[in-house]
Amino acid sequence: MSAEVITTTGLTKVFPGGLRAVDGLDLAVRQGEIFGLLGPNGAGKTTTVGMLTTRVLPTEGSAVVGGVDVVAQPARAKQAIGVVPQTNTLDRSLTVWENLYFHGRYFGMSAKESRAATDVALQRFRLADRATSDTITLSGGMAQRLMVARAILHRPRILFLDEPTAGLDPQSRLALWEILGELHADGQTILLTTHYMEEADQLCDRVAIMDHGRILALDTPASLKRSVGADTVVHVTAEGDLDGLASLLAASVEGATKADVVEGVVQVYLRGANGVLPRVVMAAEGGGFRVTDLSITQPTLETVFISLTGKDLRE
Amino acid sequence: MTAIRSASFTAFRAQLLRDAFVLRKTLRAFMLRTVMQPALTVFVFAYVFPRIGQGIGGDGGRGASDFSTLLVPGVMATACIFQGIQAVALPMVQEFGFTREIDDRVLAPLPVWAVAVEKMLAGALQGVLAALVVFPLAAVIPATDVHLSLHWPLMLTIIPLGTLLGAGLGMAIGTTVESRQVPLVFSVIVIPMTFLGAVYYPWERLEPIAWLKWAVLVNPLMYMSEGFRASLTKGIPHMGLPYIYAAMIGYTVLLGWLGIRGFRRRVIQ
Numbered sequence: 001m002s003a004e005v006i007t008t009t010g011l012t013k014v015f016p017g018g019l020r021a022v023d024g025l026d027l028a029v030r031q032g033e034i035f036g037l038l039g040p041n042g043a044g045k046t047t048t049v050g051m052l053t054t055r056v057l058p059t060e061g062s063a064v065v066g067g068v069d070v071v072a073q074p075a076r077a078k079q080a081i082g083v084v085p086q087t088n089t090l091d092r093s094l095t096v097w098e099n100l101y102f103h104g105r106y107f108g109m110s111a112k113e114s115r116a117a118t119d120v121a122l123q124r125f126r127l128a129d130r131a132t133s134d135t136i137t138l139s140g141g142m143a144q145r146l147m148v149a150r151a152i153l154h155r156p157r158i159l160f161l162d163e164p165t166a167g168l169d170p171q172s173r174l175a176l177w178e179i180l181g182e183l184h185a186d187g188q189t190i191l192l193t194t195h196y197m198e199e200a201d202q203l204c205d206r207v208a209i210m211d212h213g214r215i216l217a218l219d220t221p222a223s224l225k226r227s228v229g230a231d232t233v234v235h236v237t238a239e240g241d242l243d244g245l246a247s248l249l250a251a252s253v254e255g256a257t258k259a260d261v262v263e264g265v266v267q268v269y270l271r272g273a274n275g276v277l278p279r280v281v282m283a284a285e286g287g288g289f290r291v292t293d294l295s296i297t298q299p300t301l302e303t304v305f306i307s308l309t310g311k312d313l314r315e
Numbered sequence: 316m317t318a319i320r321s322a323s324f325t326a327f328r329a330q331l332l333r334d335a336f337v338l339r340k341t342l343r344a345f346m347l348r349t350v351m352q353p354a355l356t357v358f359v360f361a362y363v364f365p366r367i368g369q370g371i372g373g374d375g376g377r378g379a380s381d382f383s384t385l386l387v388p389g390v391m392a393t394a395c396i397f398q399g400i401q402a403v404a405l406p407m408v409q410e411f412g413f414t415r416e417i418d419d420r421v422l423a424p425l426p427v428w429a430v431a432v433e434k435m436l437a438g439a440l441q442g443v444l445a446a447l448v449v450f451p452l453a454a455v456i457p458a459t460d461v462h463l464s465l466h467w468p469l470m471l472t473i474i475p476l477g478t479l480l481g482a483g484l485g486m487a488i489g490t491t492v493e494s495r496q497v498p499l500v501f502s503v504i505v506i507p508m509t510f511l512g513a514v515y516y517p518w519e520r521l522e523p524i525a526w527l528k529w530a531v532l533v534n535p536l537m538y539m540s541e542g543f544r545a546s547l548t549k550g551i552p553h554m555g556l557p558y559i560y561a562a563m564i565g566y567t568v569l570l571g572w573l574g575i576r577g578f579r580r581r582v583i584q
Contacts, residue, residue, distance in 0.1 A: 015584070053422070056584045076319045079424040089418035093337045099419075102336075105329035106423035108322055150419065 004028045005158055005189050006035075006052060010061035013047050013213075021047040023213035024061065029158075029191055034184050036204035037193040038301060044213035045193035046086065049162050052191070053083050066157040079107070082151030084161040088143050090135040096146060097122065097131040100153055107154035117153055125149040125179070141172025148179060152188065159183065161192040165199060177203060197301040209305055216308045221301060228299045228307050229257050230269035234280050237265055237293035248287045253279050262306050269299075269307070323425035327433050330420055334437035348401055349445045353390045354452050360386055360515070361457035380459040385551045387453045387461055388543035389514030392477060394445040396512075396536050399481030400488065400505060403438035407489025408497060411581045421582050431578035435482040435571060442478030446543075462548070469546035469556075473563070477539045480567045484535065486574025490581050512536030517544065519552040535570075538562040 006029035050056030066080025104114030
C-alpha cells in the first residue's frame with residue numbers, strides 16, 4: 001500500500017450556533033490516488049476541505065496533510081497543497097499570465113523559474129492564446145482551467161478541488177475530467193468533492209460517501225456498488241400503500257434482496273435481471289396495486305447513497 | 316522552522332511586488348483619486364478664497380498666507396486617511412463581499428496575519444505617495460505664499476507613522492463593514508474625521524470651544540494633522556510632540572491589531 005498523504009483523526013467542526021458540519025472524521029488518503037468525497041449539499045464536504053487547507057479551524061481532532069499538522073503549522077502545510085475553491089478567486093487586477101506568474105513567486109520561485117513554469121502551464125491547459133487577457137473575460141471553463149493550472153503551478157503534493165465542475169457546461173466538464181486524468185497519470189494525489197455521482201464514479205480511485213458530517217461508506221466505486229447486494233434495481237411507480245407494496249415485492253419477487261420507498265417510488269433490489277419486469281408487475285397486480293410506471297437500472301453510486309440514507313442525492 | 320520563515324518572507328515580498336505591479340498598472344487611476352481631493356481643497360481655500368477676498372484670511376495678506384501654510388499639513392494628513400480608505404478599506408470590503416480574490420494570497424505559505432500586514436504596508440506606501448503629491452500641489456496652486464519649513468527627523472517619522480495609521484484604520488474598517496454600509500463609512504467616519512481633525516485649524520485654537528477641544532482628542536486624524544504641522548511649519552502652534560507620537564503610535568497599534576484580527580476572522584472560519 002502506498003504512503004498516506006492525508007490522515008485525519010476524529011476531525012470535527014462545530015460552527016457557532018451548534019451546527020456539527022463535520023463529525024469525527026477519520027480519513028486516510030494515499031499517495032497518487034484520486035479520492036472523492038461524495039455527498040449532497042450540506043454533507044460537510046466543503047468544511048472538510050476547508051479544514052484540510054487551513055481555512056477552517058477544526059473544533060476537535062487532528063489533520064495531517066503532506067506530513068504537516070495543518071492546525072499547528074498552517075504556513076508549512078500550505079506549501080504542500082494546491083487548492084481550487086468552489087468560486088472563482090482569480091486575481092482580477094492581473095492578466096491570465098500574471099495570475100500564474102505571481103502565484104509562482106508567492107511560492108518562492110525566482111522570476112525566471114516562474115516565467116518558465118507559467119509559459120509551460122498555459123500551453124498545457126490550452127490558455128496560451130489568452131495569456132494577456134483579463135481574467136474577467138474568461139468563460140467558466142477557461143477560468144476553471146486557469147484555477148487548476150494555478151493550483152498545481154508550485155507542484156503541490158496534494159491537489160484539492162471543491163466541486164470542480166459545478167456550474168460548468170458538459171463540454172467543459174469533460175475537458176476538466178480529462179485534465180484531472182492526465183494529472184493522475186503523472187502521479188498527482190487529488191482530493192475532490194462532488195455531488196455528481198458520475199464524476200465520483202468516473203474519476204475516483206476511492207470514494208467516501210458523506211452525509212451529515214459523517215462518512216457512511218468508503219471504498220472503490222466498484223466495491224461500493226457491489227455492496228448494495230444487487231445487480232439490478234427496478235423502480236416502480238404505483239398507486240396505493242407504497243410501503244405495503246415494497247414489502248410485498250421484497251417477499252414475493254424471485255431474486256429480490258430488498259425494497260424501499262424513496263421519494264414516492266418503490267425501488268426493488270434484485271439479483272438476476274432476466275424477465276424481471278413481468279415478474280414485478282405480476283406480483284404487484286396480484287397484490288391489488290396498479291402499476292403506472294416501471295424502469296430498470298444497474299446500481300450506481302446514487303443507489304448506494306439511497307440504500308445508505310433512504311434519500312436522494314440531489315438535494 | 317527557519318525554512319518556513321524564509322518561505323513566508325519570500326511570499327510576503329512577492330505579495331508586495333504584486334501590489335507594486337498593480338499600482339504601476341493602474342497609476343493613472345491612482346493619481347486621479349489621489350490628486351483630486353487635496354488639489355481641490357488647496358484650490359478652494361488657498362487660491363479661490365484669497366482671490367475673492369472671502370472667508371478666512373480673506374484680506375489677501377498675511378492672514379491668507381498663514382492659513383495656506385497651516386492648511387497644507389492638514390491636507391497631507393487627510394490624504395493619508397483617504398488613502399487608507401481607498402487603498403485598503405474599500406478593496407477589503409469588496410474582497411470579503413464577493414470577489415474573494417485574496418484567497419490565493421491567503422493560501423501562499425505565510426501566516427494569515429502576515430497577509431494582512433502586507434496589505435497594510437502596501438496601503439501605507441501608497442499613503443506616502445499620496446502625502447508627497449501634496450508638495451507640488453502646495454507649490455503651484457495657492458494664490459498666496461506657503462511657508463513650509465521641513466523638520467526632517469520629524470517628517471521622516473511622522474509621515475510613515477501617519478500612513479501606517481491610515482492603512483490600519485482602513486483594514487479595521489474594511490474587515491468590519493459590509494459592502495452595503497460603505498456609504499455610511501463616509502458619512503459616519505471619514506467626513507466627521509476630516510472636518511473635526513484639526514485639518515483647517517490648529518488644535519490649540521479650539522480653546523474658546525472647550526468641549527470640542529476635548530472631544531476631538533478621540534480623533535486620530537487630529538494627531539496626524541498636528542504632527543504634520545509640527546514637521547512642516549514653523550511658528551504655528553501644535554500639540555506637544557510626546558502627545559502626538561504617543562497617540563499616533565497608540566492608534567497605529569490599536570487599529571493595526573483590530574485590522575489583523577478582523578482579517579483573520581474573515582479569512583479563517
